[in-house]
Amino acid sequence: MSKVKNKYSIERRYITNAIARPQVKNLGVEFIVAHETANNQADANAHYNYFNTITFSASAHTFIDDTTILEIIPLDEKAWHVRYDTPIDNRLYGDDANDVAIGTELCRTGSFNQAYDRYIWYHAYLCKTFRLNPMRHIVAHSTLDPSRRSDPESWLEPNGVSWEQFINDVKRYYDDWDTEFDNDVYIVKSGDTLWSIAEDNDMTVDELKALNNLNDHLIYPGDQLVLNPFSTGKPKANLKVDGYLGPNTIKALQRYFGTPVDGYFSKPSLVIKAMQEWLGTPVDGYISEPRSLMVEALQRRFGTPVDGFISKPSLVIKELQRRLNRGEL
Numbered sequence: 001m002s003k004v005k006n007k008y009s010i011e012r013r014y015i016t017n018a019i020a021r022p023q024v025k026n027l028g029v030e031f032i033v034a035h036e037t038a039n040n041q042a043d044a045n046a047h048y049n050y051f052n053t054i055t056f057s058a059s060a061h062t063f064i065d066d067t068t069i070l071e072i073i074p075l076d077e078k079a080w081h082v083r084y085d086t087p088i089d090n091r092l093y094g095d096d097a098n099d100v101a102i103g104t105e106l107c108r109t110g111s112f113n114q115a116y117d118r119y120i121w122y123h124a125y126l127c128k129t130f131r132l133n134p135m136r137h138i139v140a141h142s143t144l145d146p147s148r149r150s151d152p153e154s155w156l157e158p159n160g161v162s163w164e165q166f167i168n169d170v171k172r173y174y175d176d177w178d179t180e181f182d183n184d185v186y187i188v189k190s191g192d193t194l195w196s197i198a199e200d201n202d203m204t205v206d207e208l209k210a211l212n213n214l215n216d217h218l219i220y221p222g223d224q225l226v227l228n229p230f231s232t233g234k235p236k237a238n239l240k241v242d243g244y245l246g247p248n249t250i251k252a253l254q255r256y257f258g259t260p261v262d263g264y265f266s267k268p269s270l271v272i273k274a275m276q277e278w279l280g281t282p283v284d285g286y287i288s289e290p291r292s293l294m295v296e297a298l299q300r301r302f303g304t305p306v307d308g309f310i311s312k313p314s315l316v317i318k319e320l321q322r323r324l325n326r327g328e329l
């Protein structure tokens with residue numbers, strides 16, 4: 001079974017032309033600028049050759065065609081893909097795109113569908129890698145430089161894809177990143193145990209049992225087990241609704257947000273950051289004490305009393321557990 005995240009491989013072959021690639025580190029990755037090349041003849045490799053020889057400052061990190069995802073500039077270096085004097089990147093994201101954004105380019109050659117699927121997959125990959133939100137952190141070049149640019153819509157729209165559709169397609173890969181791809185039934189092989197199957201598929205034994213209405217651990221070779229609990233695109237947990245924020249609830253949260261699953265909040269915590277981003281509160285990875293803006297926002301969203309504090313047991317955690325069990329926060 002292929003997993004979403006293993007669907008494509010990324011080729012990293014970096015240009016050495018110092019004009020297009022000065023080898024200056026960027027200031028981190030805060031967002032992604034989606035481009036298209038506007039060149040009907042050149043594939044990803046042709047763009048590699050082109051940017052390796054040009055004598056003016058232009059480039060992008062990654063070129064994607066119908067067979068290849070090619071990074072020509074390391075993702076921790078600057079590339080010159082948006083003009084510095086456009087104010088919109090600063091207004092939207094607080095910085096210049098060249099300093100804090102990855103530039104991606106969709107090539108026009110070959111099969112559009114093949115290239116487009118790689119293009120959306122790669123944006124999901126970048127969002128996962130740099131902890132970005134596909135709904136907020138991908139911007140069209142045309143949005144940043146509207147008087148001069150119309151990409152990537154200039155190639156998406158003639159092929160029947162709106163910007164909204166593009167973002168939704170990225171989101172679909174993003175949500176399914178850690179799940180099985182297009183195959184949600186597992187045929188039990190000899191030697192398999194519920195534990196080994198659950199472990200291989202990033203589930204708990206209880207989740208596997210709940211999905212398959214199994215009351216005991218007896219399975220036989222040839223049995224078919226349902227593995228895909230993602231009817232909402234999110235895993236359904238099987239938590240006791242007790243109002244305590246224990247390791248199982250934290251694990252379910254980590255699964256839901258696609259962060260590493262270890263059952264505790266490190267300081268700072270990736271899953272807390274993901275929740276803060278989701279709730280629109282300051283993102284620092286900490287539940288501040290005694291009164292947390294993030295907890296307040298969660299209480300407001302869930303309609304429980306708002307005091308910014310997680311009591312033990314806590315009404316807002318009970319509601320969180322109920323919602324995690326439904327797979328929908």
Ligand SMILES: [Zn+2]
Nearest residue numbers: 035036141151
């Ligand atoms: Zn562009």
